[in-house]
Amino acid sequence: MKQIWKEVCFAALMGLVVPAVLLSAAVHFTIPDPPEELPQLTTAPAQPQQEPVRIRVLTESSLVDEMDLEEYLVGVILAEMPASFEEEAQKAQAVVARTFTLRTGQGSKHPQAAVCMDSGCCQAYISPEKYLAAGGTEEGIEKMRSAVEATVGQVLTYGGELIEATYFSCSGGSTEDAVAVWGTDVPYLRAVDSPGEEGAAHYTDTLSFSAEAFASALGLDLTGPTKTWFGDVTYTAGGGVDTAVIGGVNFRGTELRKALGLRSTAFTVTAGEDAVTITTRGYGHRVGMSQYGADAMALAGSSYEQILAHYYQGAVLESRNN
Ligand SMILES: [Zn+2]
Incomplete structure (x- = not known):
């Protein structure tokens, strides 16, 4: 007081x-109850699965690794979200990381690769081997692999284009408008309430x-x-x-x-x-999905589709493989 x-x-x-x-x-x-009427996420019809997607990733030692996208995403979630988080939050994170990777790869951020492994630039990544060596468990890896597999090929789009799937650790109670941070208004990146994050380390x-x-x-x-x-x-x-x-x-x-x-x-x-x-x-730019907020929503019973619909309002969940 x-x-x-x-x-x-x-x-x-x-x-x-x-x-x-x-x-x-x-x-x-x-920890408040989830909103009674959660926004609904439109789900586009699934498209036939194609060959596994390969992507080029710029490593911490400035080398370029070509990896299977879905395998890469397991390492991203291991690095970006605690294994103790709820399964639905991890699935939401998998869709967001997949969308972020493919969208960034369409741009010219890294001419030689789709994304890099620097969390301050693109997304953090840790290989399962390094994760185990750092004290992580096989169970944690299996949880993340399940989250990636359960959402394989799923991405968020708006107007038929992959969205800017930004995310961060903790909002402190509300996310932020993209325009307030980057000066550009993005219709699906607007401030929304993000309750239940009080247990976050940097609330x-x-x-x-x-x-x-x-x-x-x-x-x-x-x-x-x-x-x-x-x-x-x-x-x-x-x-x-x-x-x-x-x-x-x-x-x-x-x-x-x-x-x-x-x-x-x-x-x-x-x-x-x-x-x-x-x-x-809060901790981070606070634009897009709050990881602690996603965990709080999952804990309160929301599905990953509902979590994504809350943080990226108006976005469409699509299944695609390119
Ligand atoms: Zn980068």
Whole structure:
């Protein structure tokens, strides 16, 4: 409660209105029921299965590996999602990773390969052998393989095209509009509620800066009490900071996230005596599917089709093999 009191005080001092969701997020630790009426995902008729799809993947050592797509996806899910997650969440992750891989491969991100193994660029990947060597279990591999096999060839499309199937770890309660993060509106990447993520490791995080370090990180030369540095704040549809005036300079939330190394753009600021404390909600860009949100939905009884329909509204689940 102390932290919340500070935030309220700071908001009052700054003349800001902190959305109720920001204040309530830290104190309600209930797992809500899934929405009563989940959006329905259109399912296109299955097409005949073709030959296994082969893809080229750029490895961590900058070599190009040619792999079977479905086998590659097992390694992606092993690296991207805990084996302890629910089966339906893992199936949703398999469809999303497959769509992401094929869509990225259509572009020119990596001229020599469809995707790379850098999670900051494309998707993480770990081979089953390395997964076992790192302490993973055969059971975990079998779970992920089952999720891939249960959804083999399935992808998400919109207007007949593969979607930009972005995903991330934890939303902190709401996902984000694509336009708020990348500046381009994408009809199926809009902010949606993502309840039940409170158990995620980075549901909230707190980062403290000395006043000097904070100003320096933003390239500002600021003096006087820290609470006088902060001006107007505007918020995105997903509850992130859209813009914030600091030291008279208007920053985008995405700029602040990068400059300060924040886990997300959804944050509140507490201006202390000679320090600035930032509390973030969620982890990642928060656009598309929340992995912890998908797990919460699966735990509450949603199928992978319902999970995908929730996070990519208007997308179509198709079975294709090219
Ligand atoms: Zn890449």
